[in-house]
Amino acid sequence: MSKKYNAKPLRIRKSYSLFNSYVYLSGVKACYKHDSRVRKIFDEMPDGFDLVIGVLDRHHAALITKLDGELQCKIVVDYISSNNSLQIMFKNLASEEIVLGNRISFFQAYTQGRLITVGDNLLAVKYIKMMMIVQSYLASIRQRKESLPESLPLEVAPAVVKSRVMFRGLI
Amino acid sequence: MNKFYQFANKVKIVTGKDSINELAKEMVLFGARNILVVSDRNIKKLGYIDVIKKIVSTNTRLRINATYVNVPRGSSMDTIEEAYTLFKDNSCDSIIACGGGSVINTAKCLKLMVATKTKKLSQLCGTGYARKQDDIPFGVVATTVGGGSDIDETASIIDERNMTRHEFSSEIMQPDFCILDPTFVKSLPEDRFLLGGIELLINSVEAYLNKRYNPISNNYALFSIKILSNIFDDFVVSGKLDENKCIELQECSAMSGMALASSLGGLSHALTNAICACSQAYHNLVLAVVFPVCLAERLDENREDCATLLRYTVPQKEWSAIDKNKRAGYFVEKSCTFIKAVLEKYGLAHRLKDMGVERESLEHIAELACNDSVLLTSAKWYEKSDMMKILEMCW
Numbered sequence: 001m002s003k004k005y006n007a008k009p010l011r012i013r014k015s016y017s018l019f020n021s022y023v024y025l026s027g028v029k030a031c032y033k034h035d036s037r038v039r040k041i042f043d044e045m046p047d048g049f050d051l052v053i054g055v056l057d058r059h060h061a062a063l064i065t066k067l068d069g070e071l072q073c074k075i076v077v078d079y080i081s082s083n084n085s086l087q088i089m090f091k092n093l094a095s096e097e098i099v100l101g102n103r104i105s106f107f108q109a110y111t112q113g114r115l116i117t118v119g120d121n122l123l124a125v126k127y128i129k130m131m132m133i134v135q136s137y138l139a140s141i142r143q144r145k146e147s148l149p150e151s152l153p154l155e156v157a158p159a160v161v162k163s164r165v166m167f168r169g170l171i
Numbered sequence: 172m173n174k175f176y177q178f179a180n181k182v183k184i185v186t187g188k189d190s191i192n193e194l195a196k197e198m199v200l201f202g203a204r205n206i207l208v209v210s211d212r213n214i215k216k217l218g219y220i221d222v223i224k225k226i227v228s229t230n231t232r233l234r235i236n237a238t239y240v241n242v243p244r245g246s247s248m249d250t251i252e253e254a255y256t257l258f259k260d261n262s263c264d265s266i267i268a269c270g271g272g273s274v275i276n277t278a279k280c281l282k283l284m285v286a287t288k289t290k291k292l293s294q295l296c297g298t299g300y301a302r303k304q305d306d307i308p309f310g311v312v313a314t315t316v317g318g319g320s321d322i323d324e325t326a327s328i329i330d331e332r333n334m335t336r337h338e339f340s341s342e343i344m345q346p347d348f349c350i351l352d353p354t355f356v357k358s359l360p361e362d363r364f365l366l367g368g369i370e371l372l373i374n375s376v377e378a379y380l381n382k383r384y385n386p387i388s389n390n391y392a393l394f395s396i397k398i399l400s401n402i403f404d405d406f407v408v409s410g411k412l413d414e415n416k417c418i419e420l421q422e423c424s425a426m427s428g429m430a431l432a433s434s435l436g437g438l439s440h441a442l443t444n445a446i447c448a449c450s451q452a453y454h455n456l457v458l459a460v461v462f463p464v465c466l467a468e469r470l471d472e473n474r475e476d477c478a479t480l481l482r483y484t485v486p487q488k489e490w491s492a493i494d495k496n497k498r499a500g501y502f503v504e505k506s507c508t509f510i511k512a513v514l515e516k517y518g519l520a521h522r523l524k525d526m527g528v529e530r531e532s533l534e535h536i537a538e539l540a541c542n543d544s545v546l547l548t549s550a551k552w553y554e555k556s557d558m559m560k561i562l563e564m565c566w
Contacts, residue, residue: 107549110544110548112175113176116298116300117297118296118297119297120337121296121298121337121340122544125542125543125546125547128547129547132552151551152552153552
């Protein structure tokens with residue numbers, strides 16, 4: 001890890017993490033509209049099920065839940081785990097920054113032991129794959145070449161998803 | 172190769188002829204007093220439980236409080252919770268597992284429950300999340316070769332109520348020590364023994380080809396492949412394996428287990444797990460059928476690594492005589508021919524349809540395989556259609 005990274009104050013790292021989580025949640029919403037694979041995964045998601053993506057032992061997390069058939073994405077503070085949930089947690093802030101900053105893929109993060117899952121592992125794999133699809137849209141061309149599998153197909157142009165994420169950010 | 176990786180293996184390996192005599196000493200060293208022995212009925216019939224009881228009785232500090240021998244083939248959640256009740260009711264403080272993959276997986280999950288003070292196993296689903304609250308001595312006496320479950324930190328358990336399979340992964344589950352005594356694998360029929368050897372070879376190759384590999388697991392995998400190719404060459408000449416070869420095979424089992432624990436496996440493991448979840452077929456037999464097809468399918472992706480592996484499986488002279496561009500293909504061909512020859516020699520099924528896998532279930536198997544955690548370590552993105560293509564070829 002570089003000295004420069006360590007020099008960042010914790011509150012800036014936390015804000016950066018919050019921003020990344022927000023971008024990813026917007027990405028999930030955009031992909032839900034445009035990518036059939038992501039839509040299929042969330043259509044199969046049972047009502048009241050929580051998908052939590054966050055950092056282990058940190059206060060905020062990205063929560064994706066389905067209520068009355070509608071997908072809801074929000075950032076929550078102090079999530080209390082329920083039986084009907086799946087948590088995909090990064091081991092630390094540094095790991096989250098690397099993955100959500102698209103420097104490595106979700107697959108690489110899993111292989112490097114940066115991810116912890118709490119809940120059914122088969123479901124966890126499904127959602128990690130879904131996050132990887134979202135990542136493939138949000139990553140830059142160089143990042144996609146370096147860290148994502150070449151054989152991962154995109155259903156729409158990444159610009160479609162990115163513009164939607166930006167538009168959501170502006171409003 | 173990964174620039175960032177984690178490698179941990181804390182299992183003490185006790186191997187060699189009569190190494191079972193070390194059992195009592197090891198249990199005492201790890202602080203055991205009241206032991207629960209976990210095993211299955213076949214092992215009991217073979218008299219191995221009596222051997223363990225006899226050895227434990229030589230040490231006055233140790234006592235076997237209970238014996239659980241109801242582990243079925245393919246461990247289930249109910250079985251583990253039953254064993255947990257027995258463990259608590261008899262005030263046990265340590266576990267000895269004597270058997271193959273199912274027995275060891277049961278004991279591993281039992282240890283996970285006790286160490287985390289959790290009464291419901293389903294609450295511990297997931298990878299690497301469980302936090303240790305208690306430590307209990309846990310020893311394994313392996314009676315099979317191949318799976319590597321005596322070394323690794325994962326267990327796949329069937330949930331009979333919901334007809335699903337749950338995966339557990341935590342460093343807490345790893346045994347403290349593992350005894351590899353050749354007398355305990357003697358009862359295995361020759362074909363099962365050799366299939367175990369083939370499974371070892373496949374595990375090592377997959378561990379090497381996996382994206383998750385690191386220099387430490389790589390070395391275990393390569394060394395294991397080197398010894399295995401010597402053992403198989405001897406077996407082809409003489410037709411049987413002596414005791415020394417048995418010990419070597421068990422050592423390979425430990426090494427490939429360590430390599431696989433770190434690198435998880437590959438496409439053939441994902442497919443095999445899915446097939447075994449949907450049928451009653453033997454894990455190592457399915458792996459032997461699926462692996463050659465997967466290896467051939469991924470040849471372009473792994474051309475360089477396959478060429479390196481050839482160097483460890485053929486003599487130096489033969490290796491240098493083969494054209495540089497043909498080495499990978501030669502390795503694949505050699506491996507496939509050997510596996511096919513073994514299956515044919517013992518009259519074992521070499522198609523999925525001969526193992527009772529129905530054609531209608533292939534789609535479900537493909538879907539399960541797509542969602543196997545093993546594939547998260549793969550360099551390629553696999554869709555259901557890719558899986559169906561391979562499954563059709565194996566069927």
